[in-house]
Amino acid sequence: MALAPVMNRLLAHKAAKPVWWTLLALPFAWLMWGAINNTLGANPAEALIRGLGDWTLRGLVLTLAISPLRQWTGWHQLLRHRRAIGVATFVYGTLHWLSYAWLDQGLELDALLKDIAKRPFILVGTLAWLLLLPLAATSFNRAIKALGAKRWQALHKTVYAIALLAILHFLWMRSGKQLYGEVAVYAGIVGVLLGWRVRNAWRQRSQTPARRTPAVSTG
Template sequence: MPWSKPFVFLLCLTPFGLLVWGAVNNDLGADPTNEITHQTGTWALRFLLASLAMTPLRKLLGSAWPIRFRRMLGLFAFFYATMHLATYVFVDLGLYWPQVLEDVVKRPFITVGFAAWLILLALAVTSTRGMQRRLGRQWARLHKLVYLAIGLVILHFLWLVKADLREPLIYAAVALVLLAFRVKPLKMLRH
């Protein structure tokens, strides 16, 4: 399937394209800033979950192809997380951007979100084959941080909601299922 990678790449870019289209056409509702922040944040979470789904999927299907997309999905998670952070700092806070420093220190839900972004940054920077080779055994250990990242992202989401926790709880449930596949006893059951 030589076209599968470019196809998935374009698919992953579609939510971003729709947001740009919506922004240009002034079609994002009364609070476009919040809409972009919410959408990019949600897509970062979804891509992170998708990248975490590839290993279980390989085992379920008994085929290696899902692993070919794992890095791309992870990098898109980082891409949307970066858009999310940039929208918050440059569009939402705008000229009040120094407030972000205070926010990162004083607001736990922002501290947690920022920490998750730092982890994704580290994983993105070390995602190349060259870095993988250079880091050797350390690479796999470093990339286990993705489990911490997904936990922080979900905490970030749960923490910012005012009263209706349904949406973040659905993502939390999906994350738990994906993490459960990594637990040793469950792995043994499968063999």
């Protein structure tokens, strides 16, 4: 039996969405359990902030991977769950930024603004989070109808810019300890996904028949 039809049936099942939401919530539950039980290491605040950031980046990569995976595997029902992954990514990103603002800066606006201006990796991370806000705000059916499909799709293509900013944020954060291995893995995956998007767009454009230019009348 071919795998694609089986996977599509499973992904379309009414129980699939609750399963997805449960899986997406598990990392947060694990981090909260660690924070409550003091198992996050010597610096639990830093571990919590970084853990939430890691899952934000993973969510971005998974969101970007949905379309290529659909094409490569034939699992077309994956599209039904992209919105849940995107919303969960925004939630993790918001919790990551709020944890930094609270645990690192004590929710003091003055200190926050000074730190954002002083440290480039914080500035880039904050910018990536701010760019996620309009995507989260337009992730509902009413917003899609209000914007129109083309404008909505154009807006949500900024997720690639957000992913690149997130990797730059991760790179600068890890550069202090010169730990680049994990950064390279994420950068490589996003590079492949972005390359797939560019190649796909170029192929679609090349297959679109050119419009005929009407002949100019000479009288």
